[in-house]
Amino acid sequence: MMRITVNVNGNSYARDIEGHETLLRFLREDLGLTGTKEGCGAGECGACTVFMNGRTVNSCMVLAAEADGCTIETIEGEARDGKLSAIQEAFDRNHAVQCGYCTGGMVMSVRELLHRNPKPTIDEIKEGIEGNFCRCTGYQQIIEAVLDASGQLVPANKGELKYA
Amino acid sequence: MLQKFEYAAPTGRAEFLSLLAERGADSKLLAGGTDLLVNIRGGVMKPSLVVDVKKVAGFSALSWSASDGLLISPGTTINDLLRDRGVAERFPLLTECAHDLASYQVRNRATVIGNVVNASPCSDMAPALLCLGARAVISSKRGQREVPFVDFFKGVKKTVLQPDEVLERIIVPASSAGARGSYRKLKRINGHDLGIVGVALMKKDGLMRLGISSSAPTPILIDGLKEGASEDSVVAAARKAISPISDLRCSKEYREFMVETYVKRLLKEVA
DSSP states (O other), X not given: OEEEEEEETTEEEEEEEOTTOBHHHIIIIISOOTTSOOSSSSSSSOTTEEEETTXXXXXXXXXXXXXXXXXXXXXXXXXXXXXXXXXXXXXXXXXXXXXXXXXXXXXXXXXXXXXXOSSOOHHHHHHHTTTOOOSSSOSHHHHHHHHHHTTOOOGGGTTOOOOO | OOOOOEEEOOOSHHHHHHHHHHHGGGEEEESSOTTHHHHHHTXXXXXXXXXXXXXXXXTTOEEEETTTEEEEOTTOBHHHHHXXXXXHHHOHHHHHHHHTSSOHHHHTTOBHHXXXXXXXXXXXXXXXXXHTTOEEEEEETTEEEEEEGGGTEEETXXXXXXXXXXXXXXXXXXXXXXXXXXXXXXXXXXXXXXXXXXXXXXXXXXXXXXEEESSSSSOEEEEEEETTOOHHHHHHHHHHHOOOOOOSSOOHHHHHHHHHHHHHHXXXXXX
């Protein structure tokens, strides 16, 4: 056992953990933040994507011990004071959520993408979310939501995005 | 849930090397964890101790100088490399290979050194490092040695590294700065995937090199080509050097065909 101190969504937590515990398990089991999901457990699907010190990571492939002293942001911190973020609202408006399993991680990757590239092209959006699998939407609505969140969705084109 | 292991994060270099000397045989080094933790989860690796290299003093530096070249450390992530403007200007081939590796959030964690010490035949960084004449600085409590990457890989997932050793630094020589080059990676999908074949071509000062992945037990270098050599002779050199296998991703014949195709395209594209 070892003790770590982690700031998650603005709250500081000190907890005893095992060396082999993943950050994903720590968030879900120890802190009860179950918005972060386990999909593949191998860095393919992105359902477990969270921010660690301002960068997105797959939390299934991070040890909780590595997060000692770090700042973590999860989907639970996305809405503030009971209000959805602009990205969440755009997902809602564009029906970018179906089963919802990928959504937490997807929103994290979209936030990271829009932070470094406020007006991404469709190809840049695809690249930005290439590490996040969605098995429901076929991505169309998610891409539209990102275009919407970045002020680029032309109503006439909705539903008719050209896939390269 | 991962099988049990202890975690250590030494901060001093001497302390780190002593720990490796003592426990190297039953421990694994952790940098980005994007391969290690997957392997542990799958039961492929069963270390009793995982040693985090990222907190060792000086193990995260990425630096350039005209005398020493580009120095890459164990903590340098793929995205650290991609964000560095100097790297993109001096070593565009490195940037191109790095960009083709996995997905954004994996690149935030995966390290350049991790990608080569795994010695996967499909390493994306190896073709660039081989072409650019990079060297591995290998350290242990016993001392330090330098191994050019052309001698570093010993087989599928095998390198010259001993259990008590760490690849402490990659040196990309200053003499390779300004080399023109490009990388082509065949994948099953447009998004992130392991390479089916990867071909890097580099040209500098009248010389030409090819670095090829996923087409032999190790990433390979084809050196000694002259810029302006005929397409046929370059293709023949590549065909002679590779020894691909058939696996779940594609057949041996398809790999041979695509290596040849990429070599021809790159000869035209890299001016």
